[in-house]
Amino acid sequence: MRKSVEMKKQLDALKNEIKTLQAAGKVNEAHGKLDELNTMKNAVTVQEAIEQEEMENFAGNPLEHTVTVDNSVMKNRVFNKQILNMPLTEDEKKYATNAVGTPGQAGGIKSKGGYLLPEEQFNRLIEYRSGLIALKDLCEVIPVTRRSGSIPTTVEDDSELINFDELNDISKKDINFAQISYNVGTYGEIIPVANELLEDIDIDLISVIGRRFVRKGINTENSKIIALLQTLTPKAGDSYDDIKTALNVSLDPAISATAVIITNQNGFDYLDQVKLDNGLPLLQPVLTDPTKKQLSGRIIHVVKNERLSDVSGAHPFFVGDMAEFCKFFDREQVTVDLSTDAGFNMNAAMLRAIERFDVQKADVKAMVYLQITPA
Incomplete structure (x- = not known):
């Protein structure tokens, strides 16, 4: 100060x-x-x-x-000075962060302003995600640099290679392609920051954004992914055997081999209390992660009841390969901007943090939606 x-x-x-x-x-x-x-x-x-x-x-x-200053400290200092609209020295300009609004950054965002979080601080956000239940980690994450676009994908093909003699022409067969379109949405958080705190130009802004922004970001991502899962047509069931049938019959064997099970707290509690005829529990611990359990070798991921609720007393279960079902289009950027006017009556500045992503279905046959009402 x-x-x-x-x-x-x-x-x-x-x-x-x-x-x-x-x-x-x-x-x-x-x-x-x-x-x-x-x-x-x-x-x-x-x-x-x-x-x-x-x-x-x-x-x-x-x-x-x-003055010899650690690179990370210098980058924080320069980033903060940019946010606070303070002039940079020639030496500091080498550490300047790209402003949103430069080519390739803003896309369809009308209001230009804000700066991309430096790599060091962005990595801190990734660290904060550790230990939190993020369904994004189960999806195929596709980094994108544009606000919208599409990617090609092949459609299901059960045909076989054709047998031919060495001197004959090779039979030709077209490969059918489909497209997955995406349109990245913008999601943010407004955080009041005391003006006294901003007097310290070397402050790590990520310590202000921190876990609060990450937790809300994961909640938002999970909500979008769950909403995508709930577009599937549910199948009614009355026992955990329906989950096994989905794994053994409903899913392609290759998909079943890499499948996971997603349910809410009520669904997990139901499975966790089932005892087999030999007295052993239905669920088994995951040796590599004792905090998790598995059914038939498939890891169970539990979401809060408030995030994924029962339907008329039926527990929801999503069984399949999330990486094949859901594509998570990630701009892999967090933009930070600050207003010194909005919080005038609080003697505070308003810090705005924004991330951008989209989720889209790919292979709808890679996931089965079950609603199980225990008999």
């Missing part, structure tokens, strides 16, 4: 003290502090002038004020 800022705080404290004395009728004591008040005002003015001169000298003669 700059010294002038600290001095201003002391000045405000002295003003409040004088007001308190005056309100209490201690006029003489209040008057006795006026000289101290004027002296402190002059000291603040002098300190601000000194800091301004130092800033101008540093910007004008960067070579004369070279």
